[in-house]
Amino acid sequence: MRFEAITIKDIATALGLSTSTVSRALRDSHEISVETKKLVRAYAEEHNYRPNPIALSLKEKRSRSIGVVVCEIANSFFSQIINGIESIAYDRGYNVIISQSHESYKREVIDLNYLASRSIDGLLISVSMETTNFDHLKSLHNKGLPIVFFDRVVDEIDTHKVIIDNSTGAYNATVHLIENGFKRIANINISEHSFIAQGRLSGYKKALQDHNVPIDEKLIRYCEHGGQDYAELEREMDALFAQKKKPDAVFAGSDTMTMGILRYFKSRKMRIPEDIALVGFSNSENADLLQPALTVIKQPAFEMGKKATELLLKVIEAKRPDKDFENFVLPAELVVRESSERKK
């Protein structure tokens, strides 16, 4: 079952012209007479002619499509980013091919191979949490594939990057907890190796230092898989609460983990914020409807997608390689709700 469309050749034979003439007429070349143009345009319009993008791609050596790799699209933060990406790509005539790594390094490598073989013009990627070796990305980058990193970026590759100000976001959240009277603030973070976790950890530590709260390394824990796997999160939480000096607040380092921790507390009948306060990174639209309404650090995901795409298209459409790369930093916003209410 195939779906056949009208071609320039069809128009040419129908009107007794050559394909070159038809092509030029449609592109409004000055070397075609006004009558011929009219004739061709009318026929094309009538038969709903659309240039074959595949033929164009082959000729122009560009596919007008960009690849996107994220860990998971069923995650508010990333689906909002994708909305931002699509909003720009769509306007500029690019289509977007989305792949999910599901936080697996292996899957990320496969995804990239696949995208490269689909001859994408450029790549937008937020690397998986498992990824510590970046050779697959370096190799593509060296071959000249335009790449823009967003959110989880790779320091060692020199290109545009769009990130959240993780450090300030974490700082503000931690300060907020300190000011509300919490003393033992735990930090459950994503993979220790990740760029994101490092920023968030530094903001957390700086806030404690600035307020003369001692840093207790036992209150800092990491989930290598970012809490995609609830069992992993549960293990880390159990370890955290098995300690003698228990935390009175938890600051969570990702959307999935924030929800997972909330689930953990509820299952253990821990009252929030009376027994334990909770603040976390989250872009859920419904954080205000949760029990309790959650204090979150919200990230400008849509803007991030937009900005990353704009930068990528700039590189793709640049006549000559530009070595002047941007490191664009977007602010995170603290939204205060019940889950971090002042200790009585």
Add this chain to the structure above:
Amino acid sequence: MRFEAITIKDIATALGLSTSTVSRALRDSHEISVETKKLVRAYAEEHNYRPNPIALSLKEKRSRSIGVVVCEIANSFFSQIINGIESIAYDRGYNVIISQSHESYKREVIDLNYLASRSIDGLLISVSMETTNFDHLKSLHNKGLPIVFFDRVVDEIDTHKVIIDNSTGAYNATVHLIENGFKRIANINISEHSFIAQGRLSGYKKALQDHNVPIDEKLIRYCEHGGQDYAELEREMDALFAQKKKPDAVFAGSDTMTMGILRYFKSRKMRIPEDIALVGFSNSENADLLQPALTVIKQPAFEMGKKATELLLKVIEAKRPDKDFENFVLPAELVVRESSERKK
């Protein structure tokens, strides 16, 4: 900045062969000698040769990509469906181009034009809530584009369809409310014209009839835009509660509306389920974390995406058109939680 890959021609000149020989060697043709094959394969391997999919598409008149149109990807139900779609498409070597209609008819038409111009091999679509005229779809279908509908299907177009058993889902939810002692059960539904709303409404009515609860048309309301726009939902809810005989339970017809209604109740300080019970269609992963934990009708979204994709690929890859179309119906599952607890 362009990203150049090795071609068959490069291999041919490097080895002093013709492109035909190289092509045949790579496809393991019997008319190429064993040594030549070895030579070519080794060179291709070493230089990481990948056939150019665009050139193949042009030759084979197929793009190995399928278009997907949904209203919104930042919606658990649809992002889970997309996960299902990708899981199959990926394995079969197809890539997926996703477009969002944002529940706008106009945008849906633009999306389809765009996808058609990108020469997709097939289309998976859940039509927008605004869409009542299906000419844009009929036209593509008549031109031979393989289409499979999912969730929000179009009756008048004869092709494969994958739907949820909306009627039974709604029936079970309504019966559950009746059995828990609720008497005046309102139904807030999506656009009245939609296939989905009709199924859900019929299940709702049947449940009332089977239990001798009178049907009160004043308790049935529709949101044309499906609650994407909170103001619209608010207007309908205000109208519902402005009545003398107020409802004691609400059954909501979509994910967005369920969340919107919960927000509405909370903002009016209405207690759930004491003042008003709530049950709704929702695929949110976190319905159990809400206040109160929400009784939902959960749909097998991932399965739906898988099934629809399998059917589409069957049509695309069929040698000859098959007129025997499936109407695949998936069950919805009622998950009981606090928001519909028995009246004291």
Add this chain to the structure above:
DNA sequence: TATTCACCCGATAACGATTGCGTAAAAAAA
């Protein structure tokens, strides 16, 4: 009258890969 331009258009090659057909050389059969 001869030359020079515009003007308008067609033929051809190219993008990368596949494929039917043709053919030289080697091997097998007569």
Add this chain to the structure above:
DNA sequence: TTTTTTTACGCAATCGTTATCGGGTGAATA
């Protein structure tokens, strides 16, 4: 030895489009 067959490869067309080059016609200029 001659003829036939087999082996192993190259040529060229094709998919749809555009860029380059070249050419014919008629009018304006020398």
